[in-house]
Amino acid sequence: MSAFGASIYALIDGALPSASRVSPSFDALFLALLLTCGTVVIGLAVVILIFLVRYRAGSPAPRPPLRIPPWKLETTWITATTLVFLVFFGWGAAIYARMAEVPDGAMMIEIVGRQWMWDARHGDGRREFAELHVPVNQPIRLRLTSEDVIHSFAVPAFRLKNDAVPGKRVDTWFEATKPGRYPIYCDQYCGTKHSEMNGFVVVETAERFAAWQARAGTGSDAATRGRALSVRYGCAGCHSGDTVVRAPRLEGIAGRPVPIENGQIVMADDAYLRDSILLPNQHVAAGYAAVMPSYACVVPEGDLLDLVAYIKSLAQEQPARPAP
């Protein structure tokens, strides 16, 4: 019997591995639900079958009026049902809250969904398509966004799923606990090739991951791409060179407080840099006119990430002349 159980387990585990930090707690909750609901279904089925046979028309079974007052039965099963439901509600909510809380020290990877591919950008500027290399036992913060429609980044082996919503950047996380290749699906219908918007998470040991980084470390990084883009989108025209008449220089801004027009001070974090490209007139740097056009609808999400990376790469540099 136990051998049978073990082989069933192996079958399920082969089809759906349990490979992340949260997956064991998910599995325990799922199993508890399955056992509870299974017991209810089988119990009801047995009771109903007994009634059907015993109280079939014409059977000799006695049918005296019920002795227990019906309201007692009603109250019992209303209360019991509600209590059981509340247990599962609380249990599920507790794990959900943990799923939403990104642990400190998580490695950040930006994921851009696009019809019909997953575009992953590592912190060091490496890009991957339809594959995502991560080290084992390292919490990974995924920052999800989309360039077109809503997608959903799903890795069943990690019990992980989150929508990638255009116009929003949403964080989720996972920590893989077993090296291997695990399928990524797009779970939110996104058009013609929705069912082909797949990929794999490749979980590797720290050494192999480092080897992969060394191997894959070709091509330009995000900041370099961002520099080229800053010329293409015409940013460089005002934000670089010697002119500070129209626009502030980009060097030394990221991560520092920026005085803005109405006298407030704003921290130049990622969100500020991003908003300053999409909604430049929201927080105009003090001393400048609101002349920059909005780049919303012009710069796709992926390019935006590169531009922000470029500005951040200039954080330690000094502007040629101090900003006024």
Added chain:
Amino acid sequence: MNADDIPGSVDTRVLNYLNRDYSLRSWLSTRDHKRIALLYLATITFFFAIAAVAAALMRIELLTPQGDLVVSDIYNRLFTLHGVLMVWFFLIPSIPAVLGNFVLPLMLGARDVAFPRLNLASWYIFVAGALLALYAIVAGGVDTGWTFYTPYSSTYSNGNVMAMAGGVFIAGFSSIATGLNFIVTIHQLRAPGLTWFRLPLFVWSLYATSLILVLATPVLAITLLLIMLERFLGVGVFDPKLGGDPLLFQHLFWFYSHPAVYIMILPGMGVVSELIACFARKRIFGYRVVAIASLAIAILGFLVWGHHMFVSSQSVYAGVVFSLLSFLVSVPSAIKVFNWTATLHRGSIRFDAPFLYALGFLALFTIGGLTGLFLATLAVDVHLHDTYFVIAHFHYIMVGGMVMAYMGGLHYWWPKITGRIYHDWAARVAAVTIFCGFNLTFFPQFILGYLGMPRRFHIYPPEFQALNVISTIGAGILGIGYLLPLIYLGWSLFRGAKAGANPWGATGLEWTTPSPPPEHNFDVTPVVTTEAYNYPEGTE
């Protein structure tokens, strides 16, 4: 089950609502709720057939992991067509507009619904919406899924979204009018002595359903209108590139569509209460609790829409609140199942075909409801969301629950509607076939979903093939199960024995008038002196 000793049974050669006038004109201009019910029956059977063919094509496609029968664009159009037609042009009108229209005035002892002309207008509006939806399909189809999620539907889709959304928009007014008609009818046209707590439970469930139809459908209309505005005029509502918010759509859509899920199950619960009471020869256990549970479901059902958005980047706190409310809305449903089971206790059970459908409902609805708990549990939903688990869950509710109840109700009232008896064993075989085929089709989909297979997948990884093949075989059996009633019910129209006023020996005013009923239902307005399901207690 001898019709002769039931009072009110008269010679069926007298004029009734069917043989009064055979002209097409008399049908298309009828204000008789019974004829309008049959107009709906014909219309929704037609749409059920089209949507079922789409499902069959999808199941055949899914026999293999590759996309070999149709290309992706066609597959996407097939599941959209299946969803839109099944939801708006079959399930929502199924029990309310067919069985409800036919039976409600009879159950109340009324001569018709409160607004007979509005009732006919509802059908014409429904047909107009349906024709526009058909046009959208014939002119190239729609590939958004029945949920029309933005910004895909408003900006990116290359299908006839405008026409399809327009069709659903128009059909919505038919729902509103029917809901309004039923509410006023139940308030105003009850026979003398028919107090609220003497009403059959089917009437209670229709009342609860009508409340949802009237209150929720306008929100759908607004939402679809906004999609059309964005798509046609470029007004930014949902697309972030135009300054909109894609999640706003989901909030609006599910504010209608979650209550709409209860439109698609509450009437089924009502029918099942009738069937169980009749074939167990007992008053429904906890009658008042079951009646009030319907209203509780209708009201709480408005507060749970966010459980469709647990992974949409909705806030964690919103998720927690919606999860709690979703568990609470399941309590009244669970209570109903317990009460139906308790009704069988010390009953005197007969296994006629309608009762077999009711038993099927009980089993499948219970599984559908319990798997709903998995999806209401926040952490578990994260894994199961948008997978085949969800598909299996809502098919257990909507097909296993609502369609089983609809078939049960149709078999139960068929002798009343047509005056004829169908072949009993054929009907039992069909009920069992549908039950088996259904489980074989949809149970494997729970496992597929658990293993991670996403919904709306045209091409899928090869490890999911075995379960998909089983599911497709089940769909074949299910299809045969659905074809059987067409044959024996059709046959009964010509060869079936005369039914008499009350072939089941049931209580209820609809059984006191001849089958088929005369045009105005009752020659003399009945007076009600007893509660519903007044079967002699504790005897055979």
